[in-house]
Amino acid sequence: MxxxxxxxxxxxxxxxxxxxxxIAALLVPILLFLFxxxxxxxxxxxxxxxxxxxxxxxxxxxxxxxxxxxxxxxxWAHRFRYTLYDGLQLKRFSVVIxxxxxxxxxxxxxISAYLLLTVG
Amino acid sequence: xxxxxxxxxxxxxLERRSYxxxxxxxxxxxxxxxxxxxxxxxxxAVSGGSAEYERFLDRSGQWWLVTINVIALVFVLLHxxxxxxxxxxxxxxxxxxxxxxxPLIAAAHYAAWLVLSAVIAWVILR
Amino acid sequence: MADxxxxxxxxxxxxxRIEPVVQSYQVPLRExxxxxxxxxxxxxxxxxxxxxxxxxRMGICGSCGMTVNGDPQLTCATFLTDYAPGPVRVEPLxxxxxxRDLVVDxxxxxxxLPTVKPWVIRDVDSPVEEGExxxxxxxxxxxxxxxxxxxxxxxxxxxxxxxxxxxxxxxAAIALAQRYNLDSRDEGASEREDILSSPExxxxxxxxxxxxxxxxxxxxxxxxxxxxxLTAATQAIKNFLLPRGAR
Numbered sequence: 001m002x003x004x005x006x007x008x009x010x011x012x013x014x015x016x017x018x019x020x021x022x023i024a025a026l027l028v029p030i031l032l033f034l035f036x037x038x039x040x041x042x043x044x045x046x047x048x049x050x051x052x053x054x055x056x057x058x059x060x061x062x063x064x065x066x067x068x069x070x071x072x073x074x075x076w077a078h079r080f081r082y083t084l085y086d087g088l089q090l091k092r093f094s095v096v097i098x099x100x101x102x103x104x105x106x107x108x109x110x111i112s113a114y115l116l117l118t119v120g
Numbered sequence: 121x122x123x124x125x126x127x128x129x130x131x132x133x134l135e136r137r138s139y140x141x142x143x144x145x146x147x148x149x150x151x152x153x154x155x156x157x158x159x160x161x162x163x164x165a166v167s168g169g170s171a172e173y174e175r176f177l178d179r180s181g182q183w184w185l186v187t188i189n190v191i192a193l194v195f196v197l198l199h200x201x202x203x204x205x206x207x208x209x210x211x212x213x214x215x216x217x218x219x220x221x222x223p224l225i226a227a228a229h230y231a232a233w234l235v236l237s238a239v240i241a242w243v244i245l246r
Numbered sequence: 247m248a249d250x251x252x253x254x255x256x257x258x259x260x261x262x263r264i265e266p267v268v269q270s271y272q273v274p275l276r277e278x279x280x281x282x283x284x285x286x287x288x289x290x291x292x293x294x295x296x297x298x299x300x301x302x303r304m305g306i307c308g309s310c311g312m313t314v315n316g317d318p319q320l321t322c323a324t325f326l327t328d329y330a331p332g333p334v335r336v337e338p339l340x341x342x343x344x345x346r347d348l349v350v351d352x353x354x355x356x357x358x359l360p361t362v363k364p365w366v367i368r369d370v371d372s373p374v375e376e377g378e379x380x381x382x383x384x385x386x387x388x389x390x391x392x393x394x395x396x397x398x399x400x401x402x403x404x405x406x407x408x409x410x411x412x413x414x415x416x417x418a419a420i421a422l423a424q425r426y427n428l429d430s431r432d433e434g435a436s437e438r439e440d441i442l443s444s445p446e447x448x449x450x451x452x453x454x455x456x457x458x459x460x461x462x463x464x465x466x467x468x469x470x471x472x473x474x475x476l477t478a479a480t481q482a483i484k485n486f487l488l489p490r491g492a493r
Contacts, residue, residue: 008482008485008486010443010445010449011443011449011475011478011479011481011482011483012479012482014449014475014479015479015483018210018479020152021199021203022203022207024152024155024196024199024200025199025200025203025204025229025233026200026232026233026236026237027236027240028152028155028196028199028200029193029196029197029200029233029237030236030237030240030241031155031159031240032155032158032189032192032193032196033193034240034241034244034245035158035159035162035180036155036158036180036185036186036189036190036192036193037186037189037190037193039177039180040177040180040181040185040186040189041181041186044245046177047244047245049166049169049170049173049174050170052166052173052244053166053167055243055244056163056166056167061243065159065163068156068159069156069159069160072152072153072155072156073153073156075149075152076149076150076152076153076156079146079149080146080149080150080153082146082452083143083146083147083149085410086406086407086410086452087133087143087146088130089128089130089410091410091411108153108156111160112156112160115160115163115164115167116163118167119163119166119167120167120168120169121260121345122260122264123343123344123345123351124258124260124264124265124266124343124344125343125344126340126341126344128409128410132406132409132410133406135316136316136456138454138455138456138459139406139454139456142406142452142454142455142456146452206453206455206472209466209468209469209472209473210469210472210473210475210476211476212473217384219387
């Protein structure tokens with residue numbers, strides 16, 4: 001087998017995937033339970049607007065939320081890429097899949113950064 | 121010599137329960153991405169002012185959106201449980217030269233999950 | 247307990263048919279008989295044309311791996327009574343080309359194994375007169391689990407990534423590379439790095455975990471691969487951040 005220098009992308013993408021998997025596992029269940037299930041079904045009273053805005057204006061909140069959004073998207077990109085490769089045997093379209101997945105994560109991260117920087 | 125190669129069905133992961141669980145675990149990432157979209161919509165609504173936030177809350181009560189979010193929550197929980205279960209395989213921690221037993225590393229993940237969830241709930245609901 | 251059990255053996259005889267066919271045999275259901283004993287009974291008493299591999303009959307040689315009711319198993323360590331009342335389907339190991347009946351071509355694994363250099367590598371070999379390379383029990387524990395591999399290839403048979411991506415280095419080869427990387431006497435980790443960190447190495451693995459479930463020796467190849475991913479990723483970051491001399 002060849003011993004050519006490997007591309008450095010895989011370790012970096014795997015680290016982003018892992019960091020995203022970890023932060024998503026730790027933070028997403030509670031957030032999704034509150035805003036996706038508990039508040040809509042009136043199991044709990046949603047916080048008022050002023051309180052949420054104050055929380056969002058805190059720079060630490062914004063930093064955490066940006067980390068969560070960007071890393072979670074790279075987690076999705078990496079996992080979904082391999083799910084398409086293996087689960088649907090689409091590896092022959094790998095260029096398109098890579099562009100779609102990681103490109104989507106980059107675009108999503110930029111949108112998150114914009115929305116978090118422009119919190120009113 | 122003519123060798124026989126067993127063909128691989130397109131949906132090979134339906135052949136074994138463990139393969140199916142694996143594919144479901146991998147598909148949980150789609151719901152993680154969905155959550156990011158939902159979170160960004162929420163952030164955008166909060167930034168847009170009180171009226172827009174109220175509209176977001178009304179919309180989030182629609183039956184189809186609640187259905188998606190309940191399914192997403194199930195998948196996200198599957199992600200969390202499988203993630204904490206597998207993390208000790210990759211992470212080897214040594215304390216005073218001794219290897220920390222894997223179940224203890226998994227327990228530490230669950231503890232962190234509990235604490236962080238409580239902190240988030242407190243910040244949002246207080 | 248019934249005194250017989252049916253073995254449904256998947257047979258492939260290319261000179262007769264280009265597709266495998268199932269052939270059923272009635273074999274005695276005895277308490278201490280493994281699947282392999284059932285196959286030997288067929289060979290000796292019912293049908294001498296049946297082909298299969300075996301050697302030690304005690305879970306050491308790794309020759310008798312087959313697919314039993316869909317699971318990769320050592321047939322010498324899998325008992326007929328656990329499948330009573332049957333029938334039991336015996337197929338060749340998955341993910342390997344079949345040569346005949348239950349005999350598969352293991353050439354691919356045999357080609358891959360030496361590429362990870364699964365032996366102790368020293369920068370400078372010290373002369374025999376200086377004695378052994380010493381090792382503490384703690385240092386032994388670091389790699390002992392991975393050294394239990396018997397090259398039975400059940401992990402390759404269980405791995406869907408290997409099925410889809412035949413170039414994948416595979417669970418046992420990576421676990422054996424880690425067995426030497428984690429050995430305190432070994433200095434060859436950098437020589438194994440290129441092949442392990444290639445796209446066909448650790449990065450092809452999606453952590454299905456079935457290799458570890460299938461392993462009859464509890465080697466846990468999936469853990470070996472994930473650990474090396476973390477090692478390789480950390481190394482890549484260091485290579486990126488630190489100047490050449492400080493790594």
